[in-house]
Amino acid sequence: MAKVIGGVFTSHVPAIGGAIQRGAQNEPYWKPFFDAWPPVREWLDVQQPDVVIMFYNDHGLNFFLDKMPTFAVGAAPVYRNEDEGWGLHPFPIPPGHTDLSWAIIEKLVEEEFDITTCQDMAVDHAASIPLALAWPGREAPVRIVPITINTVQHPLPSAKRCLALGRAVGKALAEWQGPEKIMVMGTGGLSHQLDGERAGFMNAEYDKFCMDNLSSDPDALTRHSVHEMVELSGTQGVEVLNWIAARGALGATARELTRTYHIPISNTAAAVMVLETEAAVQSGKASSEAIPAMA
Amino acid sequence: MASAANKPIPGTHIFDGAAAQKGYALNAMCYSFNSAANRDAFVRDEAAYIDKFQLTPEQRAAVAARNVLQMIAAGGNVYFLAKLAGILGLNVQDLGAQQTGMSVDAFKQMLLDQAKTPAAREAIRG
Known part of the structure; x- marks a missing residue:
């Protein structure tokens, strides 16, 4: 029986990928952000997830404006990270989990989400950088199901709809009969704005509101309209929609394990969080209790 | 245009249907810059490359001026414009x-x- 063990939530700023590829993690500018990751990796070492459900937004790699799905679910055996035009080398991307993809797709349509399915899909830095942060220097030892949310071309789906999407994914995961340990990732944000005369805008107060409520009361994040979210978090800060959807997939209760917030990474207020579920706590306890018994 | 209920946010341009329609040619050109060969072609002969994508006069002027606010006013989306900015050496x-x-x-x-x-x-x- 599958277990949903928790989620890793992180900013996906392209410059992070550049810092990884230059080996700049210990430079003063970068260290506060990269210092968020050893505890995340320790948690991953204990939990040993087999699958990552990756909630993110595409930035003009797989989707152009000719066809722009509100929600798209990958159902490919392999995914590619490719040249996005501004100099980042592609990172390794683990294989897909097509059976689980289709189980999620079946459930989402049953739950009346009119999604797009992708059997051929390039995944951009918003998926590749979080994987490279979680499992540095190698292909992540998991299989993935990418789920994209349109945060590029308005109208965007509401936070309420994104949370409901995540919850429907969570139902599919709960019903999945495979033995896998499943985790989610929600990537992007937090507050930032790249375009317009307000470029450089960040809002620590709103970011804290999002982080404070993510585990215990994600519905609080749905009280703002997308327009209000743009005002509060910036034109690209709305990427927090990916976090909200990923949180939905964790089910009713999730416990905050780690949190790092740092200003700035590039133009962005960066954040990293780990939330875990009851399933994670139990499997974590089981493995730590097993150590003395084995010795 | 944003819906009537939404008050404009100062200094903020919502990339909505009107912008997406207006900016299509410019964003399509920028999307092509995912390919290194296309970036090289732009650098080799910018005018010819812009002709190929049939940019509007407003978009041509904005690109010629390297002016981001003008590109946004002409329908450019920053995620796509970032690919052009990369060619121009701008972060x-x-x-x-x-x-x-x-x-x-x-x-x-x-x-x-x-x-x-x-x-x-x-x-x-x-």
């Missing part, structure tokens, strides 16, 4: 400086200074 701090009328150093300092506000200190504490 998002350069774009931010240009759009806000600040020097790049002043823009970077403005970003750093946002870590020092009471709200930021509280959020960093967790």
Whole structure:
């Protein structure tokens, strides 16, 4: 029986990928952000997830404006990270989990989400950088199901709809009969704005509101309209929609394990969080209790 | 246009249907820059490359001026414009400086200074 063990939530700023590829993690500018990751990796070492459900937004790699799905679910055996035009080398991307993809797709349509399915899909830095942060220097030892949310071309789906999407994914995961340990990732944000005369805008107060409520009361994040979210978090800060959807997939209760917030990474207020579920706590306890018994 | 209920946000341009329609040619050109061969072709002969994508006169003027706010006014989306900016050797701090009328150093300092506000200190504490 599958277990949903928790989620890793992180900013996906392209410059992070550049810092990884230059080996700049210990430079003063970068260290506060990269210092968020050893505890995340320790948690991953204990939990040993087999699958990552990756909630993110595409930035003009797989989707152009000719066809722009509100929600798209990958159902490919392999995914590619490719040249996005501004100099980042592609990172390794683990294989897909097509059976689980289709189980999620079946459930989402049953739950009346009119999604797009992708059997051929390039995944951009918003998926590749979080994987490279979680499992540095190698292909992540998991299989993935990418789920994209349109945060590029308005109208965007509401936070309420994104949370409901995540919850429907969570139902599919709960019903999945495979033995896998499943985790989610929600990537992007937090507050930032790249375009317009307000470029450089960040809002620590709103970011804290999002982080404070993510585990215990994600519905609080749905009280703002997308327009209000743009005002509060910036034109690209709305990427927090990916976090909200990923949180939905964790089910009713999730416990905050780690949190790092740092200003700035590039133009962005960066954040990293780990939330875990009851399933994670139990499997974590089981493995730590097993150590003395084995010795 | 945003819906009538939405008040404009100062200094903020919502990339909505009207912008997406207006900016289609410019964004299509920028999307092509995912390919290194296309970036090279643009650098080799910018005018010919722009002709191929049938940019509007407003978009041509904005690209010629390397002016980000003009590109946005012409329907450009920043995620796609970033690919053009990459060719021009500009990062998002350069774009931010240009759009806000600040020097790049002043823009970077403005970003750093946002870590020092009471709200930021509280959020960093967790």
